[in-house]
Amino acid sequence: MSSLPPRPLILASTSVYRRQLLERLRLPFSVVASQVDETPLPGETPPDIACRLALAKARSVAQAHPTAVVIGSDQVADLAGQALGKPGNHVRAIAQLQTMRGNTVVFQTAVAVVCLETGFAQTELAQVKVRFRALTDAQIEAYLLAETPYDCAGSAKSEGLGIALLERIDNDDPTALIGLPLIRTCQLIQAAGIQVL
Template sequence: MQRTVILASTSRYRRELLTRLRLPFDVHSPEVDETPLSGETPHDLAVRLALEKANAVAVRFPEAVVIGSDQVADLAGEALGKPGDHARATAQLRRMRGQTLIFQTAVAVVCKATSFVQRDIAPVRVVFRDLSDAAIEHYLQAEQPYDCAGSAKSEGLGIALLDSIDSDDPSALVGLPLIRTSRMLRAAGVDLL
């Protein structure tokens, strides 16, 4: 029996990435409070939120295999979230210029009916160029990445902001590490091929 697969996310980026697996899936909002806990590291925050998102939807659909994911931009141990607007995005990119960030991209797969739970994280090391204020403004006007952790879309013009990307899971920077997700789905009994 092939179980229903559900993506516990409202992110259009994660939805687009998951379609690459050519697997039928549903999408449901996890409605999870994403506020960091006191003293929580960006790594721990991403892992906790990925699992909480998967669990929140799995409770409603216990027979389904549910994927939760979260990404936190980690600047020297400080979590940078989605900027939400132009002013915050400008401030983020100014702080990030010339810096190395780790984008902590976590994924969790849960099926309540089988008691299946796995989680993993795909850290992505990203080196930002030393950007001028004019370059930052031009980029933000062009792409308006206000719904992206770290204020940049590497799959678009944001790639021009970077000196390098280092990752063992290429889709992780966009928001869903598909290599790890595929591994977990197979372990949960979902036939991808």
């Protein structure tokens, strides 16, 4: 009796950071961009935004690949309930970092796994508390010129020079701050039928 071939694994994201993280699991996977409007809904909280968008991204790609196990993820920087997204440019990045300096920001990082053929759909949320140093404007400018993190929620990349902006990181899933909580991702894809080890 032959076993069924493993289901294809797809990352519903073109984020280089998420792709690099998923590569750590040494599983074959493909990358497909999701077509999802990321505009927050009225009254939506940062954790709700992250969870809704992670699931929407996975479902969007799963529609075209119903036999695959699809991973979607989203991250929202949460400053006292205010959602801070990707700045997109230098001016907005300055404003974000000035607002966050000396404060604790919760990075809400959601991961969703969907397989349409089996009906599997689950979402997990990792919450990373990050305490920013009391940065000067000169430090903020120097950081942004060095790293240009305009495609990162909250304008900082902790895996690079952005670590110098921080006083403390508290979390239970170390890669969540980079954009994909791998502990939760492993649990979800295994529940969906893909063996990591």
